[in-house]
Amino acid sequence: MKLMVVGGAGYIGSHTVRQLRRAGHEVVVFDNLSSGHAEALPPEVPLVRADLLDLAAVKAALETYQPDAVIHFAALIEVGESMRAPGRYYRNNVVGSLNLLQAIVETRKVPLVFSSTAAVYGTTDAVPIPEDAPLHPESVYGETKLMTERMIHAFHVAHGLPYVILRYFNVCGAAPDGSIGEAHPHKTHLIELACLTALGQRDKMMIFGDDYPTPDGTCIRDYIHVLDLADAHVLAVEALAQGQRDAATYNVGLGHGFSVLQVLDAVDAVIAQDGFPPLKREIAPRRPGDPPRLVADAHRIVDDLGFDPQFTELKEIVRTAWGWHRRHPYGFEE
Ligand SMILES: NC(=O)c1ccc[n+]([C@@H]2O[C@H](COP(=O)([O-])OP(=O)(O)OC[C@H]3O[C@@H](n4cnc5c(N)ncnc54)[C@H](O)[C@@H]3O)[C@@H](O)[C@H]2O)c1
Ligand SMILES: O=c1ccn([C@@H]2O[C@H](COP(=O)(O)OP(=O)(O)O[C@H]3O[C@H](CO)[C@H](O)[C@H](O)[C@H]3O)[C@@H](O)[C@H]2O)c(=O)[nH]1
Numbered sequence: 001m002k003l004m005v006v007g008g009a010g011y012i013g014s015h016t017v018r019q020l021r022r023a024g025h026e027v028v029v030f031d032n033l034s035s036g037h038a039e040a041l042p043p044e045v046p047l048v049r050a051d052l053l054d055l056a057a058v059k060a061a062l063e064t065y066q067p068d069a070v071i072h073f074a075a076l077i078e079v080g081e082s083m084r085a086p087g088r089y090y091r092n093n094v095v096g097s098l099n100l101l102q103a104i105v106e107t108r109k110v111p112l113v114f115s116s117t118a119a120v121y122g123t124t125d126a127v128p129i130p131e132d133a134p135l136h137p138e139s140v141y142g143e144t145k146l147m148t149e150r151m152i153h154a155f156h157v158a159h160g161l162p163y164v165i166l167r168y169f170n171v172c173g174a175a176p177d178g179s180i181g182e183a184h185p186h187k188t189h190l191i192e193l194a195c196l197t198a199l200g201q202r203d204k205m206m207i208f209g210d211d212y213p214t215p216d217g218t219c220i221r222d223y224i225h226v227l228d229l230a231d232a233h234v235l236a237v238e239a240l241a242q243g244q245r246d247a248a249t250y251n252v253g254l255g256h257g258f259s260v261l262q263v264l265d266a267v268d269a270v271i272a273q274d275g276f277p278p279l280k281r282e283i284a285p286r287r288p289g290d291p292p293r294l295v296a297d298a299h300r301i302v303d304d305l306g307f308d309p310q311f312t313e314l315k316e317i318v319r320t321a322w323g324w325h326r327r328h329p330y331g332f333e334e
Helices: 011-022 055-065 078-082 086-107 142-159 190-198 226-241 260-270 299-305 314-327
Strands: 002-006 026-031 048-049 069-072 112-117 164-169 170-172 204-206 221-223 247-252 280-286
Touching: 002 011, 002 055, 011 086, 011 142, 011 226, 026 055, 048 055, 048 190, 048 204, 069 086, 069 226, 078 086, 078 280, 086 112, 086 142, 086 164, 086 247, 112 142, 112 226, 142 164, 142 247, 142 260, 170 190, 170 226, 190 260, 204 260, 221 226, 226 247, 226 299, 247 299
Parallel strands: 002 026, 002 069, 026 048, 069 112, 112 164, 164 247, 170 221, 204 280
Antiparallel strands: none
16 A cells, blocks of 8 residues: 555654555655654655645645555644644644644545553543443543544544554554654653663653552552554554454553553663663652553454564563663764
8 A cells, every 4th residue: 555654753652663665555644744744754654844724735645655544643742832822733633633624524535543551541540441421522632632632533433534543552662673652842751761761861861659559559550662652553554454354443552561660670670681770760749640550451453453563572672672771872863
């Protein structure tokens, strides 16, 4: 197939581009490079450097490249920033996605795979969380993702647009060859921060709360490797193309969780193999808005699409992140 990957120069998009190429698909990337990196793309993949807010550019790209399906990763993704600059987030994420939907139905009405997030559930008592749990996002970021989910469904009902929505849990890790990996401008993710702390870019790791109602008192999350997540996109887009699915929403996680302390122990074990000392740790207050436990009920994607994640060991996941950060301590900015 020929696929247009919108936001394909970003962290998850660039790993997905690789897996799509490996699966034999042709790819074109549409990205404004606001947080993505052209260096993260294979040289043979064309990059249309343009903005989703430019409707004419989106339509022109669809008309020029005539893709068989579109995968949509483009968004602003920082929860804290979304609360301080809601206008930017609603405009970029909601209006940008609306332009993409409009351009698709006005040009080629091809299937769409969309990146959503566990943040659409907000704080929930459900463990694990099924896809039909109540949706109560607690941030503007989460709200923009839920609004986009609803727009996509409305376009499905009104125009027959086939779609798969994937709700990711905690995305982590990097390409095992260390060539591409996470390089967000602002670092907030636990595993990335731990690797950068090991490399001396931070003094110590702060543990945000050790008094949660969990076995070791720290928060539990479902960590999904970025390559497994990329494979979920390959499965989704192929199921859409073959007409096996035309409107589906899936959680993407492992279905079991690890605590902050378990993650930091895994990082210590991995970096010790390269002669690095254990991370300095400090217990800090809880971070506002962090639910104690977020774990996916991932049965639906396993049953429907045959999703079969390969990175199920925490140390294996951490080893790939460490390999990337060690080789590229400043990301793509070397
Ligand atoms: N990283 C995570 O942990 C996580 C978790 C859940 C969901 N998601 C979702 O996955 C998607 C990808 O996340 P990521 O971590 O790869 O982020 P990222 O910032 O690395 O990638 C986003 C890409 O979209 C591009 N982009 C943003 N706005 C654009 C616009 N208006 N026009 C064109 N391109 C634009 C950026 O330049 C970047 O390349 C996002 O939609 C995010 O909400 C990410
Ligand atoms: O220095 C740190 C960084 C994080 N944490 C803790 O580690 C856990 C994981 O935190 P991350 O920031 O890595 O990830 P989140 O669970 O906050 O967020 C992720 O999952 C969300 C879904 O709920 C959204 O999808 C979001 O985009 C994605 O980054 C949390 O308990 C957090 O408090 C620390 O203790 N110290």
